[in-house]
Amino acid sequence: MQPTPEPLENLIDQFARFPGVGRKGATRMAYEVMSMPNEQAMQLAKAIESAKTGLHRCRLCQDYTAAEVCPICASAKRDRSTICVVESPRDIKAIERTHEYKGL
Numbered sequence: 001m002q003p004t005p006e007p008l009e010n011l012i013d014q015f016a017r018f019p020g021v022g023r024k025g026a027t028r029m030a031y032e033v034m035s036m037p038n039e040q041a042m043q044l045a046k047a048i049e050s051a052k053t054g055l056h057r058c059r060l061c062q063d064y065t066a067a068e069v070c071p072i073c074a075s076a077k078r079d080r081s082t083i084c085v086v087e088s089p090r091d092i093k094a095i096e097r098t099h100e101y102k103g104l
């Protein structure tokens, strides 16, 4: 069996860092990227770069935002007397999808 080329091995290593992704899954993802048209793979790389360089944590709630304060914290329509504590920023998306919660 031929050794995996170093850049491909590196890509597999990077995917294997994701929680819940084993070596097998990481290998599948890496080969999936390699089979993509160049433009699509570059869009993926650019999306990661743009999210990591263009976003940071909201000064007030720690959600990801491009502004200093996220749209929820900046909104005058939100009830500032109620705070919902979540484990991670992705939980905010789930709560916001319900359109039921009006606090911060």
Ligand SMILES: [Zn+2]
Binding pocket: 058, 059, 060, 061, 062, 063, 069, 070, 071, 072, 073, 074
């Ligand atoms: Zn915020």
